[in-house]
Amino acid sequence: MKQYMPLLNQSVLFGGLPEEHLDAILSIASEKQMKSGEMIFFEGDPADGFYMVADGMVKIYKLSPNGKEQILHMFGPGEPFGEVPVFSGGVFPANAEAVKNSTILFFPRKRFVELIIEKPHVALNMLAILSKRLRHFTVQVESLSLKEVPARLAGYFLLLSEEQKSTRTVTLNISKGQLAGFLGTIPETLSRMLRKMSDQGLIEVEGRKIRLKDLDGLIDLADTGRLDAAEI
Amino acid sequence: MKQYMPLLNQSVLFGGLPEEHLDAILSIASEKQMKSGEMIFFEGDPADGFYMVADGMVKIYKLSPNGKEQILHMFGPGEPFGEVPVFSGGVFPANAEAVKNSTILFFPRKRFVELIIEKPHVALNMLAILSKRLRHFTVQVESLSLKEVPARLAGYFLLLSEEQKSTRTVTLNISKGQLAGFLGTIPETLSRMLRKMSDQGLIEVEGRKIRLKDLDGLIDLADTGRLDAAEI
DNA sequence: AACGGGCTTTGACTCAAGTCAAGCAATTGG
DNA sequence: CCAATTGCTTGACTTGAGTCAAAGCCCGTT
Numbered sequence: 001m002k003q004y005m006p007l008l009n010q011s012v013l014f015g016g017l018p019e020e021h022l023d024a025i026l027s028i029a030s031e032k033q034m035k036s037g038e039m040i041f042f043e044g045d046p047a048d049g050f051y052m053v054a055d056g057m058v059k060i061y062k063l064s065p066n067g068k069e070q071i072l073h074m075f076g077p078g079e080p081f082g083e084v085p086v087f088s089g090g091v092f093p094a095n096a097e098a099v100k101n102s103t104i105l106f107f108p109r110k111r112f113v114e115l116i117i118e119k120p121h122v123a124l125n126m127l128a129i130l131s132k133r134l135r136h137f138t139v140q141v142e143s144l145s146l147k148e149v150p151a152r153l154a155g156y157f158l159l160l161s162e163e164q165k166s167t168r169t170v171t172l173n174i175s176k177g178q179l180a181g182f183l184g185t186i187p188e189t190l191s192r193m194l195r196k197m198s199d200q201g202l203i204e205v206e207g208r209k210i211r212l213k214d215l216d217g218l219i220d221l222a223d224t225g226r227l228d229a230a231e232i
Numbered sequence: 233m234k235q236y237m238p239l240l241n242q243s244v245l246f247g248g249l250p251e252e253h254l255d256a257i258l259s260i261a262s263e264k265q266m267k268s269g270e271m272i273f274f275e276g277d278p279a280d281g282f283y284m285v286a287d288g289m290v291k292i293y294k295l296s297p298n299g300k301e302q303i304l305h306m307f308g309p310g311e312p313f314g315e316v317p318v319f320s321g322g323v324f325p326a327n328a329e330a331v332k333n334s335t336i337l338f339f340p341r342k343r344f345v346e347l348i349i350e351k352p353h354v355a356l357n358m359l360a361i362l363s364k365r366l367r368h369f370t371v372q373v374e375s376l377s378l379k380e381v382p383a384r385l386a387g388y389f390l391l392l393s394e395e396q397k398s399t400r401t402v403t404l405n406i407s408k409g410q411l412a413g414f415l416g417t418i419p420e421t422l423s424r425m426l427r428k429m430s431d432q433g434l435i436e437v438e439g440r441k442i443r444l445k446d447l448d449g450l451i452d453l454a455d456t457g458r459l460d461a462a463e464i
Numbered sequence: 465a466a467c468g469g470g471c472t473t474t475g476a477c478t479c480a481a482g483t484c485a486a487g488c489a490a491t492t493g494g
Numbered sequence: 495c496c497a498a499t500t501g502c503t504t505g506a507c508t509t510g511a512g513t514c515a516a517a518g519c520c521c522g523t524t
Contacts (some may be wrong), residue, residue, distance in 0.1 A: 138325045
């Protein structure tokens with residue numbers, strides 16, 4: 001398990017801890033390989049610990065009875081997930097599935113709570129992580145309730161633009177189908193709205209590459225929530 | 233400030249602490265009276281601490297440019313709010329407004345983080361609170377994305393039924409306009425859907441009292457997300 | 465008790481986005 | 495390389511729910 005030392009060292013949750021502590025943390029962890037498409041846990045499953053992505057990508061999502069999917073989070077290397085029941089008890093509140101071939105680490109609840117009590121630093125890191133999650137949800141609820149699909153798209157591209165440190169082009173790192181699920185819509189609508197935004201000169205789409213042709217227009221669209229003026 | 237000792241003692245965040253610790257916590261807190269409708273903080277305000285409701289009720293919400301409101305939370309006595317920036321830095325992610333005449337307590341960030349480092353018990357309580365918040369958001373996103381308004385209503389009544397320990401009648405403790413904002417719709421739609429569910433024999437509405445006439449039907453509606461079979 | 469303001473309900477109408485189906489494009493596996 | 499599978503796009507159509515306006519109701523204040 002030594003190969004995960006750099007990952008832990010750079011993770012938000014365990015970063016800043018001395019090496020012997022990371023050793024102790026790795027000693028309570030177990031690892032597992034997941035194939036793309038494989039379920040890690042289901043909504044409603046009993047939970048006795050939480051996970052961290054070591055490699056690959058994991059989506060957390062809810063499914064409706066007729067098969068529509070709402071993705072809540074996409075997690076990559078170094079990010080914990082499934083930690084809600086560790087602290088509030090109960091079951092996993094959503095499904096977790098590997099989106100790419102992945103390696104995940106599992107931390108048992110009991111051992112981890114002991115660690116938190118010993119190491120306030122880890123408690124504060126976890127509080128920071130949960131707080132960032134809450135921030136993300138605030139934005140997500142706002143998007144779903146108060147914004148139309150093109151505005152959600154614009155917001156997503158601006159976020160990607162920031163992450164990728166590029167104001168000209170962004171590259172989608174998830175499929176368009178997954179993106180539709182993340183934005184609370186279906187692939188048909190996503191496709192139509194991309195076309196609409198292209199026709200209006202806001203973006204240009206080449207597969208997974210999106211050229212941001214009118215950055216101010218995208219910012220305006222994300223803020224106002226709808227394709228108003230340009231539409232009429 | 234001694235009058236708040238019972239409140240702290242019974243709160244999830246500070247419950248279980250010895251009295252001298254509660255004394256210390258109250259010594260760092262300041263109190264404030266808010267009138268119904270008064271803003272406590274705005275989205276985007278810098279944050280240097282968090283709050284707790286001592287008395288009254290507070291709503292946390294987002295507003296769209298054209299005035300539509302999405303309520304994220306309604307908090308009552310003993311419940312903390314505004315804690316996200318304490319741990320993740322930055323600004324308040326949403327607005328907070330008193331819905332009734334309220335008394336709120338303010339805890340400065342710096343002093344509180346010192347407290348957390350000294351008292352792992354408080355850290356764990358805060359982790360539990362944030363985890364319950366995440367659970368709530370998971371349900372909210374699911375509702376907004378995957379369920380129609382009547383199903384959201386049914387889910388809300390079932391939640392109230394559980395809180396009020398009654399399977400026959402529930403009483404709304406917020407106005408119908410606020411309820412519409414909480415469920416991600418507008419008052420007009422709320423009114424129509426209440427009428428529709430009444431006509432179908434699921435409920436009976438008398439002002440703020442809702443009689444749950446067909447509990448199984450409501451459970452089914454909340455699960456499937458739509459008024460399918462009974463509609464055709 | 466009366467009045468006024470705010471909340472809620474109802475009506476007419478519009479539209480964003482979902483459903484269902486089919487065709488096209490890209491990717492994967494043998 | 496080719497065939498099969500999966501992902502994406504487009505078309506026709508439907509519907510849940512929002513917009514705008516007005517009427518009705520309820521509650522609080524004087």
